[in-house]
Amino acid sequence: MISVRELTKVYRQPTRDVVAIDDINLDIDDGEIHGIIGRSGAGKSTLVRCLTLLDRPTKGQVIVGSQDLTAVSDTKLRNARRRIGMVFQHANLLSSRTVAENVAMPLEIVNAKKAERRARALELLELVGLQGLEDTYPAQLSGGQRQRVGIARALAADPDVLLCDEPTSALDPNTTDDILTLIRSVADRLHLTVVVITHEMLVVKNLCDSVSLLEAGKIVESGKLSEVAADVNSQLSRSLLPLPTHQPVTADLVIEVVGKADAVNTPIGSTIAAENPVTVDIAAANIETLGTTRFAHYLLGINSDQPINLTGIEATLARHGFSVRVRAARGVQA
Numbered sequence: 001m002i003s004v005r006e007l008t009k010v011y012r013q014p015t016r017d018v019v020a021i022d023d024i025n026l027d028i029d030d031g032e033i034h035g036i037i038g039r040s041g042a043g044k045s046t047l048v049r050c051l052t053l054l055d056r057p058t059k060g061q062v063i064v065g066s067q068d069l070t071a072v073s074d075t076k077l078r079n080a081r082r083r084i085g086m087v088f089q090h091a092n093l094l095s096s097r098t099v100a101e102n103v104a105m106p107l108e109i110v111n112a113k114k115a116e117r118r119a120r121a122l123e124l125l126e127l128v129g130l131q132g133l134e135d136t137y138p139a140q141l142s143g144g145q146r147q148r149v150g151i152a153r154a155l156a157a158d159p160d161v162l163l164c165d166e167p168t169s170a171l172d173p174n175t176t177d178d179i180l181t182l183i184r185s186v187a188d189r190l191h192l193t194v195v196v197i198t199h200e201m202l203v204v205k206n207l208c209d210s211v212s213l214l215e216a217g218k219i220v221e222s223g224k225l226s227e228v229a230a231d232v233n234s235q236l237s238r239s240l241l242p243l244p245t246h247q248p249v250t251a252d253l254v255i256e257v258v259g260k261a262d263a264v265n266t267p268i269g270s271t272i273a274a275e276n277p278v279t280v281d282i283a284a285a286n287i288e289t290l291g292t293t294r295f296a297h298y299l300l301g302i303n304s305d306q307p308i309n310l311t312g313i314e315a316t317l318a319r320h321g322f323s324v325r326v327r328a329a330r331g332v333q334a
């Protein structure tokens, strides 16, 4: 379990203070993959540095397992940090060292014997699918292979937590998919808790169990992927299940609805019209699988020759687990 409590980082500048991280609270369960998504300047890099205590937070706690990293002395911190393996955007491998030597570097710091380092490196290289490449040099590898070496190196000291900072931002789409699949499989096999910092929704969609949205140093939304996706009012839901471009909708009532795609047996329009005296047009739709669940996001234009009972429509949709957001209403009963 990782717990972040009231984490705050203020950079004091001569003319003003910059609050880069603003009172963040977060709990990540053991074995969970949690994505923290934010735009440029949201505070992602600062958060990574504070989580690893490379930068001392101004206030707050970072608790890994039962150890409060903010409470340990600088000398003990080096040991405590070994529980967190780091994966970066660029693997930053040493070009003068072989792949196996790069993987084993964290073990040099703890004075592991040469044979032990080599054995561990070979084991990890097999885990990340690079068996046979142990004696090659980084320059002989592709970007994706170098990132695999970076992941193996992050696992060398047997961490409990993997902290991935923009792990796929420098990779092409196919290699991104491969690396995300690899992170998922090593996390499952080694029962790691993973924190992924990213600006790419694709990473959240394809890798994470839960997600937080970071904006101006604050977490403004957070939850299990399936929960945030199902909430039509959440910004994350709109990014996870974006509607395709569509014509402007003119109708008495225009609503967006999100829910589990398999929760309705008949098309959504028939489901609503069966219980309400209205006609329903689907103006746009997106059905996507997140984790193991298929979600549907619809934009619906609803018309009737009598005043529309919005509460009745919401009740029908709620019974099927759909959340509703009203975009425009002009023929709706008060």
Ligand SMILES: Nc1ncnc2c1ncn2[C@@H]1O[C@H](COP(=O)(O)OP(=O)(O)OP(=O)(O)O)[C@@H](O)[C@H]1O
Binding pocket: 011, 013, 018, 019, 020, 038, 039, 040, 041, 042, 043, 044, 045, 046, 047, 199
């Ligand atoms: N050392 C520093 N001194 C002063 N301000 C800083 C410092 N580091 C970061 N900041 C400020 O803190 C805020 C968050 O920056 P940070 O680099 O953490 O964001 P980010 O989400 O990682 O952005 P990017 O994706 O562009 O790297 C920004 O306003 C930035 O200008």
